[in-house]
Amino acid sequence: MKLPSKYIALLVILSLTGIFAYQAYWLTGLYRTMRNDLERSIAEAMRISDYNEMMCRVKRLRQTSTRHGTVDVSAGFIPEEEPSVPNKAVTVVSVANEDSLPQTVRTDTVFKEEPRSALHTGDGMDFILEDRHNMDELASYLQKGLHAGLDSFSDPDIQVFDSLLTLRLQREGVTLPHRLEYLYRGERFTDTLAVAGTPGYLPSPEARTYEYDFDAHSHHRYRLTLEPIDRLILQQMSGILATSFIILLILAFSFWFLIRTLLRQKTLEEMKSDFTNNITHELKTPIAVAYAANDALLNFDRAEEKAQRDKYLRICQEQLRHLSGLVEQILSMSMERRKTFRLHPEELSLQEITEQLAEQHRLKASKPVRIAIRIDPQNLTLLADRTHFCNILSNLIDNAIKYSPEEADIEIHCRTIGEGKKEAQTEISVRDHGIGIAPDRQKHIFDKFYRVPTGNLHNVKGYGLGLFYAKSMTEKHGGTLSVKSEPGRGSTFSIIFPTPPLTPPS
Template sequence: MPMKLSPKTVRIIIALAVMALAGLVVLQGLLLLTALESKEQTFRRNVLAALNGAAQGLETSEAMHYSVCAALSDDDSLAQQRWTSEFSPPDSLCRDSVIFVAATADTVPPVRITGDSLYYVVHRPQRVLIQVYNPDHSEKRITIDTFKTAGQYSISLDSLPPSPGGYAYSYRLDGRSVVQQIETFGNRPGPLAGFMGNDGKTVLVQRVLSLLMDAERRPIEKRLDRTALDSAVTANLKYHGIELEHAIGIVTGNLDSLALAEPADAADELRMSEFRTRLFPQDVFSIPSNLVIHFPGQTFYLWRQMTPLLAATVILMGIIIVCFVMTVRIMTSQRRFAGRLVDFINNMTHEFKTPLSTVALASEAISRPDVTAEPEKIARFNRMIADENQRMRHQVDKILQMAVLEEGDYELALEEVDLHDIIRRAVDSFTLAVESRGGRIACDLKADRPVVTADRIHAANIIHNLLDNANKYSPDPPDIAVSTRDADGGVMVVIKDHGIGIGEADREQVFDKYYRVPNGDVHEVKGFGLGLYYVKTMAEAHGGYVKVSSELNKGSTFVIYIPI
């Protein structure tokens, strides 16, 4: 495999990776929508189950209510049946929670009548209320109404006069109302429900059916208690795991006429709701009515149920996308870096090839007999060899220095240095080279506090590199200006030239290692692309920074900040 991928190959790889990532995102989105649809179906099933449960509970409660009221009714038809004794409890008993105690072998009634005495047991300290009355209520008295501690008690029945219909006892124990009947003609007394004959049961059923048919003819909004309706719906929703704010209503007939809406402002939503179930489905004569429900926050509720899955998906997809973007950027950066490295090797080869060729020619000349006879020529060739050797040493030192900087394995010898003194020395060393090209270097050093804590050698190299670039990249004649000014907590050094400038596309990369602004032949201006990288690295090592402003063919301005 080649070390360097072609641009076309890189673009194909990136395109395939982008398509794969896009496909993964779309697939994950479809999975989320499928999961949301599943949540919606589960929610719909639970709501309908809750509505059915509420409707069944309301129908059952109504039937039980009318059964109790029919059993305790003073209807004449019941009085004509074969009861062991007949009685008519007060209306208050129909409103109470009444328990009829059957005289079965495995049932022990809370009150026992033996002979002429009534026995009852109090399981805990409480108020005990016992009343006795005959069917027409002509005889009615409170036998006991007092507070009793736990224990067994009895009362005498001798004081009751004979009554054709017998008597009934109403008593309350443990929060329950219990009715028990007793005859006064010598028959053995017993619980009321235990002595009702088959004919009485038939009449009771008929009475219950009559009450239910009467209820069917009532308007649905009067037939149901709103509080009971809301409680039944809320309880069934909670049983099915739904605790969500809702609106309920009753829709009657086929025209979706709204008989009840709670709250009233949700009427339109209730008419359009898909959640509905039949109320009192066993009714024969009533107009069909549906219990409907609407959830204003249904969408948010379903998405909230998806929060764990959605959060995990977003986090994982975010990580994948970030890693993908970083991989592409690193790949692109490494590819650019590889190209710069090739240019660096070419430039370095060129920089070393010239002095090596000069040394080879000088050495060959010294060995010629006509040169050895002239000491002056030997001395000149020796100076050439020494200069080129020094030049190669300087280039090698620069490369080694950059290697040390890249590893971060360097220490700054910090001391108080005068930046004005360093700048003057650097300007003096470049004045001859600039003036030889007909140019000039102007200094305007106005900083009142030029003394900073810095490494003297590195500070001098920073100024030297920037002046060297200003000279190399300026056409004849060079025009360079160096100035200083005080800055907040440090000194600002500005080096401005009127050279070829830097294009906008290259300004962000000029401080990268090995980067050189493309300008035709890379060997036109000698260098390795390490100078500005060194300047940036050393400025930041001193706690400062360097920035550049430039326009193509209008020169460049470099600003270096060094803190005090």
């Protein structure tokens, strides 16, 4: 059971819509995931930059020798001086008490790795934190506790924090201008203690803010203001978006080509059906006429009178010739597609062939026909397959007669073009003064089964094979067939053969 074309087109459109919808859903999900990851990276960058800012202050404490008790800080970072020792706690600060002697202070300011997921106790017991959330929460508490002790010695340096944060954001691919604020939030008010960031930057109404509380009571915080990160995410997704777009284009083109092919096959099937109906009628007509003439000779004593006998015999001969021509064209259309198809070229006299074909068409035409033949030079010859060349020229003459309204005035001109050059050619043109062909129809007249609408000219019969056959056979000979026409002023069909077009078989 064959589905109508509209249902096939509907299924294809639904399939494309489903693919587009799924692709859009997948890309939207990817966008959200990347956005959430980038926002988490920004928050993590603020936390790590805060930690590194504290380490910088610890270094300054070492240089000042201020006596405010002892502070021990352990952070699992690898120092630049010891790159071969992984995950070693290397930042230790000892500041002397007022009642004791000054202690040695050791610290480092270059950090290369995140803290290990472990808690070290004084009695030698180590606890490995398997849960990532518990580790993050513990690290947050430890960092805030470190702030509580360290901030009593010195205030946070927002400029150092801003420099560290800028470097960290650049590592994450965030290169947007930003504004950084150091805030104190009380119960009834919020005070801005310091401001840093990109010089001259003024946040737009669409700018996003990210806050990081660094004390246990959430009174002190950093506020980072950035422009929307959507453009950054789209830039990171540019490769995926381009690939998806190309895939969708390929799919859309493939489905379009599929629908176009199906519609063309349907049109071709309809044309073949019309051809079958037309050719059946064309084949039945000469058979019926020849049968009637033969029946008259056998059963109605028409054979006794010579004039009547000759008349009916000529009718039979003409109809059989017409029938033979129809069969020849059908067989030729089938043969020209076979790999075993071969031409049998021979040297042909154009004068002889054109005169014979002109006489045949004058005799069988149902309207007055005048055919003028001009051959330059008179003895011009052509190397071609006799049967197929005669069929090509006969089709052109037949069309010229059929599409001439009341009487046919045809000119056949054979000549050599490019004479004296290395590649001389032979041109045979057939010109009529008939109804002509519209410009938009001319590009289709050589298509199989195509017939030009004839308007009020209703007596034109055919099945759209003549010109297709003529062009196919001309190209088999290595030549070309073209047309020049104007509506109401006639048409000129030109055949151009190389000289010689073919090499005769040995």
